[in-house]
Amino acid sequence: VIVDRVRRALEAAEANAHLNAFMTLTADRALKRAQALESESKAGNIRGPLHGVPVAVKDNFLTAGVRTTNGSKLWADFVPSESAAAVELLEEAGAVIIGKTGMHELAYGITSTNPHYGAVRNPHDTARIPGGSSGGSGAAVAAGIVPIALGSDTGGSIRIPASFCGCVGLKATYGLLDRRGCLPLGLTLDHVGPLAATVADAESAFRAMGGKVAEPSREVRLGIPENFYFDGVDPEVDTAIRRAVAACGLALRNVPVPDVDALNAVARLILFSEAASVYDRYSDRRSDFGADVRVLLDQGALVPGKDYVTAQRLRRAFAREFLGVFREVDCLVTPTTPTTAPKIGETTIRIGDVETDVRIASTRMVRGINAIGFPAISVPCGRNSSGLPVGLQLVAKPYGEAALFTAAKAIESCAG
Amino acid sequence: MGHRFDGSVALMHRIPEEVLKRAQEAVEPLLQRVEEIAAALPFDAEPGVDFAAPEDGQ
Numbered sequence: 001v002i003v004d005r006v007r008r009a010l011e012a013a014e015a016n017a018h019l020n021a022f023m024t025l026t027a028d029r030a031l032k033r034a035q036a037l038e039s040e041s042k043a044g045n046i047r048g049p050l051h052g053v054p055v056a057v058k059d060n061f062l063t064a065g066v067r068t069t070n071g072s073k074l075w076a077d078f079v080p081s082e083s084a085a086a087v088e089l090l091e092e093a094g095a096v097i098i099g100k101t102g103m104h105e106l107a108y109g110i111t112s113t114n115p116h117y118g119a120v121r122n123p124h125d126t127a128r129i130p131g132g133s134s135g136g137s138g139a140a141v142a143a144g145i146v147p148i149a150l151g152s153d154t155g156g157s158i159r160i161p162a163s164f165c166g167c168v169g170l171k172a173t174y175g176l177l178d179r180r181g182c183l184p185l186g187l188t189l190d191h192v193g194p195l196a197a198t199v200a201d202a203e204s205a206f207r208a209m210g211g212k213v214a215e216p217s218r219e220v221r222l223g224i225p226e227n228f229y230f231d232g233v234d235p236e237v238d239t240a241i242r243r244a245v246a247a248c249g250l251a252l253r254n255v256p257v258p259d260v261d262a263l264n265a266v267a268r269l270i271l272f273s274e275a276a277s278v279y280d281r282y283s284d285r286r287s288d289f290g291a292d293v294r295v296l297l298d299q300g301a302l303v304p305g306k307d308y309v310t311a312q313r314l315r316r317a318f319a320r321e322f323l324g325v326f327r328e329v330d331c332l333v334t335p336t337t338p339t340t341a342p343k344i345g346e347t348t349i350r351i352g353d354v355e356t357d358v359r360i361a362s363t364r365m366v367r368g369i370n371a372i373g374f375p376a377i378s379v380p381c382g383r384n385s386s387g388l389p390v391g392l393q394l395v396a397k398p399y400g401e402a403a404l405f406t407a408a409k410a411i412e413s414c415a416g
Numbered sequence: 417m418g419h420r421f422d423g424s425v426a427l428m429h430r431i432p433e434e435v436l437k438r439a440q441e442a443v444e445p446l447l448q449r450v451e452e453i454a455a456a457l458p459f460d461a462e463p464g465v466d467f468a469a470p471e472d473g474q
Contacts, residue, residue: 312463
């Protein structure tokens with residue numbers, strides 16, 4: 001059964017090659033491992049809910065003996081000798097890695113239109129981006145190739161592709177899941193986590209990767225932000241979110257939130273500076289970077305040290321301010337992205353009468369949450385009139401993942 | 417604000433002069449914005465996020 005399941009996943013990956021979701025398929029390894037796990041099953045040893053489940057891994061996670069490019073020319077031929085902690089833990093739980101997924105170069109962008117390895121395409125409309133930077137992981141799940149794929153999230157890179165592809169994406173509390181062996185971008189912003197077909201799958205992966213949370217002690221209460229999060233949102237996205245929230249049966253109340261626009265500026269400055277520090281050692285290889293990434297690294301090199309420290313002081317103040325929101329509610333509800341998936345090559349997108357930069361718009365609801373480190377999940381909540389998925393983001397206080405899962409399951413069940 | 421950067425910075429980061437100028441123009445509004453936000457920061461504000469891991473998982 002396990003071998004058949006893994007073989008079907010590999011066949012689905014081949015059949016969907018036009019999506020460019022995979023950088024590398026590890027068919028031989030996966031089938032051997034499936035056989036070993038099937039033998040374990042027959043001997044009565046079932047490791048858990050991930051036993052024999054085909055899983056894909058974003059190409060910025062080290063995988064022993066399997067090429068890891070980070071979506072970059074810098075690592076085009078890099079074959080690490082050990083695996084990332086998250087990969088090891090998923091494998092210990094019985095997952096079968098079938099391949100490495102395509103991504104935005106260095107995980108530094110949201111389109112997954114990679115200048116070196118080609119554009120990853122959205123399974124719902126191949127003329128559109130899957131989001132990013134974990135675009136291949138989102139596409140692989142949405143196309144039904146795997147039920148779970150590993151991603152990383154520095155400014156929304158799990159939740160944005162989850163939203164655009166119509167799957168679930170979890171960014172756990174900062175530091176809760178071990179990110180050893182996930183190549184860094186924003187040293188104090190990087191998170192690892194799953195993209196998955198269902199909330200239950202995301203929860204299984206989260207637990208397999210070491211996530212431990214107690215169940216909520218009372219009914220989960222949702223907060224609808226009174227400011228920021230529903231401004232400048234596509235009307236169809238707004239409608240889908242509000243409809244799902246009204247139908248999910250959980251207690252609702254309106255709550256004011258801190259200045260998220262300011263928090264986003266703080267998060268951007270921190271990322272600029274940290275990414276520039278990480279890639280400073282490659283500053284003599286400018287031609288090996290794609291144009292969009294090079295521009296961001298250049299800007300990051302110009303952030304003075306005092307401004308970086310100021311931004312770090314501000315994020316702490318914002319985290320404290322945000323904690324206050326969760327005295328009255330357990331989860332904050334927002335759109336994950338203000339629009340559905342843009343077209344490949346689009347650099348701006350129209351929301352109402354306003355033309356906005358695609359990257360700024362797509363990270364608007366998610367980026368700040370990386371700076372405060374609170375857990376967040378994106379869950380599908382319907383489609384727009386063109387059939388494109390709409391993503392709903394839930395945010396909880398630190399270590400509030402249980403409330404996120406409870407609320408996300410309620411949204412999932414009513415949104416079909 | 418324009419005094420922050422000069423040719424030595426360009427040399428240090430191996431960024432061509434004209435590219436540096438464009439990057440400077442692009443990043444300057446963000447630096448100004450964060451300076452404005454920081455005006456309300458308490459004098460003794462500390463950096464970074466620091467969550468106390470819950471003992472009971474809650």
